[in-house]
Amino acid sequence: MNIGGLKHIFRPLVAPLRNPGALGRLVAIGALLAVTTGLFLYAGGWFTPGALTPAAIIGTFERVNGVHPGFRRNHAKGVCVTGYFESNGAGQSLSKALIFLPGRVPIVGRFALAGGLPYASDTPQTVRSLAVLFKLPDGEEWRTAMINIPVFTVNTPQAFADFLLASAPDPATGKDNPTARNAFLAKHPETAAALRVIRSHPFSSGFADSPYYALNAFRFLNAKGESTPVRWWMAPDQTSQTAPSAARNYLFDALIAQVHATPLHWRLILTVGQPGDPTADATLPWPPDRKQIDAGILTIDSIESEDTSPARDINFDPLVLPDGIAPSDDPLLSARSAAYSQSFTRREGEHKDPSAISTEKVGK
Amino acid sequence: MSTTKNPTQFAFLSRILHWLMAALLVAMLFIGVAMVSSLGNYHRLLTIHRPLGILILILAAIRLATRMLTRLPAFPPSMPQSERVVATASERLLYTLFFALPLVGWAMLSAGHYPIVMFGAVHLPPILPARPGLYAALRATHTVLAYLLFITFLAHAFAVLFHTLVLRDGLLNRMVPWSVRTAEGEDRN
Numbered sequence: 001m002n003i004g005g006l007k008h009i010f011r012p013l014v015a016p017l018r019n020p021g022a023l024g025r026l027v028a029i030g031a032l033l034a035v036t037t038g039l040f041l042y043a044g045g046w047f048t049p050g051a052l053t054p055a056a057i058i059g060t061f062e063r064v065n066g067v068h069p070g071f072r073r074n075h076a077k078g079v080c081v082t083g084y085f086e087s088n089g090a091g092q093s094l095s096k097a098l099i100f101l102p103g104r105v106p107i108v109g110r111f112a113l114a115g116g117l118p119y120a121s122d123t124p125q126t127v128r129s130l131a132v133l134f135k136l137p138d139g140e141e142w143r144t145a146m147i148n149i150p151v152f153t154v155n156t157p158q159a160f161a162d163f164l165l166a167s168a169p170d171p172a173t174g175k176d177n178p179t180a181r182n183a184f185l186a187k188h189p190e191t192a193a194a195l196r197v198i199r200s201h202p203f204s205s206g207f208a209d210s211p212y213y214a215l216n217a218f219r220f221l222n223a224k225g226e227s228t229p230v231r232w233w234m235a236p237d238q239t240s241q242t243a244p245s246a247a248r249n250y251l252f253d254a255l256i257a258q259v260h261a262t263p264l265h266w267r268l269i270l271t272v273g274q275p276g277d278p279t280a281d282a283t284l285p286w287p288p289d290r291k292q293i294d295a296g297i298l299t300i301d302s303i304e305s306e307d308t309s310p311a312r313d314i315n316f317d318p319l320v321l322p323d324g325i326a327p328s329d330d331p332l333l334s335a336r337s338a339a340y341s342q343s344f345t346r347r348e349g350e351h352k353d354p355s356a357i358s359t360e361k362v363g364k
Numbered sequence: 365m366s367t368t369k370n371p372t373q374f375a376f377l378s379r380i381l382h383w384l385m386a387a388l389l390v391a392m393l394f395i396g397v398a399m400v401s402s403l404g405n406y407h408r409l410l411t412i413h414r415p416l417g418i419l420i421l422i423l424a425a426i427r428l429a430t431r432m433l434t435r436l437p438a439f440p441p442s443m444p445q446s447e448r449v450v451a452t453a454s455e456r457l458l459y460t461l462f463f464a465l466p467l468v469g470w471a472m473l474s475a476g477h478y479p480i481v482m483f484g485a486v487h488l489p490p491i492l493p494a495r496p497g498l499y500a501a502l503r504a505t506h507t508v509l510a511y512l513l514f515i516t517f518l519a520h521a522f523a524v525l526f527h528t529l530v531l532r533d534g535l536l537n538r539m540v541p542w543s544v545r546t547a548e549g550e551d552r553n
Contacts, residue, residue, distance in 0.1 A: 349500030
């Protein structure tokens with residue numbers, strides 16, 4: 001190695017440091033850049049490893065359910081559907097979003113069971129979900145992920161993570177852990193109250209005859225610039241019963257047969273909030289006399305396994321919203337968006353195992 | 365010496381764009397790193413992150429065009445040849461990242477089947493088909509490039525401050541927004 005050459009490079013760099021004050025200025029530069037780096041890492045959460053982050057929430061799901069590569073970390077077991085939404089124009093009074101102009105837009109969606117186990121057995125008590133992506137004519141999208149309970153169980157991201165752990169089976173015994181659950185409920189009266197509301201709305205028999213609630217409040221902005229708090233839900237048109245069964249996939253099997261037999265319909269109902277109605281607390285129901293606007297009919301006429309449907313690789317992020325619908329001050333909304341994104345990023349980079357609801361089962 | 369033929373400063377537009385982009389890029393790096401670790405501020409920051417990234421892409425294109433169409437100031441005589449090579453390489457890396465980061469972000473959202481929302485109803489078309497594996501690879505690339513930009517920014521800031529405050533060769537004068545005449549009067553006509 002040519003040491004003489006290195007000296008030639010370094011001598012002019014070192015020499016100026018002998019000038020009066022030069023070393024002090026060099027130290028000041030170093031300090032400035034060190035502080036900048038520190039602030040950058042602090043903003044990235046490097047100094048607060050215990051903080052509740054999107055990665056921590058998804059990590060909690062993985063701790064409770066195990067890691068099932070390629071699958072959603074929650075609502076892992078599902079089936080994809082397509083169809084259309086036919087707006088009747090009634091939503092225009094609340095929102096300028098193009099979805100509410102009279103007419104038809106295509107949708108893709110997904111029915112699923114809550115929980116992170118992609119091969120879990122269907123049970124009548126498992127929370128069911130319907131996620132929908134509305135494709136607006138100008139290329140905008142509206143994505144919504146709804147479940148079949150009328151209020152949510154928690155009202156903050158921290159409570160969500162804590163409740164997830166408290167409701168999980170004891171890792172040592174694999175059995176339910178009522179002590180942890182009761183301790184959580186004692187600390188969270190809002191959850192205890194929400195569970196009473198949820199129990200007063202018994203689950204329907206299957207996917208097709210179930211309502212699905214968006215739970216969080218949003219702000220609807222109309223052409224006049226008025227902002228209205230709104231919660232929405234999907235009211236089923238069909239009353240077709242699903243017989244309880246011990247078969248592993250009985251809820252999905254019934255849904256597949258129902259969609260093959262006839263298109264399924266839900267009405268999109270906009271619940272109009274009034275000043276003072278809670279928008280930042282998804283555990284609190286709004287008074288039952290709030291105005292309900294029937295905005296149109298969702299039709300589902302085709303069903304497809306996740307193994308082939310593009311909907312497998314769609315993140316039903318509740319904050320993908322068209323112009324005219326905006327988030328409320330509910331802290332769960334941003335947290336859901338962040339956590340869904342984390343789950344999406346993890347599963348999209350993983351090997352994909354076949355869905356429990358296979359192409360063969362769906363018959364398509 | 366041929367330096368008398370060269371301007372002592374970058375073109376006025378280049379200098380303005382430099383400081384504007386510096387502020388936006390530092391803000392963008394902090395928004396990005398905070399966004400991915402935050403639940404409560406995630407959506408608010410993401411809403412700023414997307415259009416700001418596209419704004420940086422546009423400014424980078426204007427800046428590159430300005431750089432190519434105007435004459436560049438010479439390096440100060442205090443800079444040895446070896447350091448000039450490093451400085452030129454780091455400038456090329458910075459310009460590459462100005463373009464690569466927004467384009468990878470845009471491509472990543474396209475591959476992830478996301479709408480690329482700017483503001484209101486305004487959104488951009490996808491530049492790639494929706495493909496899960498591609499999304500994951502681009503998402504990781506976006507992070508790696510962002511950290512690389514932060515490190516390159518630190519190195520750039522250190523080099524310029526070292527020249528300006530320790531060597532006191534007036535290197536920063538080439539880029540300050542106001543007009544500077546050199547001691548040798550090179551700017552005089």
